[in-house]
Amino acid sequence: MSAPVDSEGRRSRSSAVPVLQLDSGPESFRVWVGGLWRNRNLLYALAQQDFRSRYKRAAFGVLWSIALPLFQSAVMVFIFSRVGRFGSGLGYSYAAFVLAGMVPWLYLSTSIASSTTSIVDASGLTDKVFFPRAVLPLVAPAANLVMLAISTLILLVALPIVGEPLTARFLLIVPAVVLLCTFTAAVGLALSALYVYFRDVKFMVQAVLLVWLYVTPVVYPPSALKSAGPWLDFNPLTGIVGLFQRAAVDAPVPSTRSLVVSVVATALLAVVAVVAHRRHDRLFVDLL
Template identity: 30%
Template structure:
């Protein structure tokens, strides 16, 4: 009987080519990715920071947990600190020094919101200036956009601000007879405060890595800024020192906030000057940060 041969099945040509290509790829050397520092901030850096947004969120949650871990009152401390400071300032400056133009209750309601804004400003500067040194191990071992660390360090101060500002809004709602449309400027005041704080904080964060003396300079500098900022007092609009005081990035926001709370007329000129100083400070802070960034892993 003749032998019947089995049919020969041919594979498609495309499949054979893909198998050969796969086999060739197995013997190719792995692609090498070289990470090089850049001299200036570009769109690519912002794209990378958006890609690493989960890391920023994780570091912020970590700082908040460390801040309030094993505490008795937890986030209530965010309210007690400006509340106690405002109360003492009302007695000392408002009563004994006679800075209160009206009643002590009105003076307290003017100082308390200004103290909350100032606490946000000083807390962000302190947290960002020490953030790189506190996360030195991450800088040495893992690659990620370095701006993530100072940005994530603002998570705890922002949470404190939200807790304290919610109580301040409740105070103003129940004690103020009429809320003006000018209160809508308060979010812009907060934004101006964040710009000023991050501008100063980024410069100090980079400089603290190189010169550890700045860890001692920061508390002293913040204390000096507090006394030259009208948190506890009001500077007249017609004062001759007004143009020079506006060079303080927090002078315009605090002055405008106090005028809104008191129902007094205010000028946008000091705020515009302070905002321009804040924007310049932020640009300078980013410049200093990116220039020193290439040395972080070596000297931190």
């Protein structure tokens, strides 16, 4: 904070004054992480602002964050149980299965879409004041935690209604949420850095998100794909979504391979994202 002021109103300058030295190279890993940690309050404040302002002018406010996942799940259930015939012969509620899959999917897709453009969108701010840019792509995943919590709660309430008993299995939701959030944050961080340099990324993300939902076993169980099923394991989302579904209904446990892929992909993306952000932190602004 500020230096103490003595009786003459003169600031006593001690060696505690923070010194910032900038040259052409990036700062050390420790300094970067330290800066990010010091700005955790900023992340919290920005996330709070993001969440509050999103629904501020809507008459139903936060209700929309509940209504949207429910509505989308209902549409999915209706279409795919009629058209895809995935719903029959499962031994558990297809509606609960879809809802359990939609919870992580909606969190991921809404977060990533805003994370990707976050640094560029804040160019008015980043041009004037420095704070680790990594804060910006983390705002959406942080703000959407509220939505994730609410939709998980809905899932919890909906399960007994559709006739699925709540068991200790539901505790799987904890590791599932942790993995989902880490994965989402890592993807958002990496894409936000990439988007500063390549503006095509935004549209690629939109395209990938369109396809991703259908190559992830959200509306169908992996077994429905017969021989193509195991290939789904290479989609890092398969393991994460599988955990949510397993927590909700008596679906098969996600394969070890799919879980390993999820964890390894998350770790790799996180490393790439951290390296990119540390190296380019003070250079993003040059390209905005």
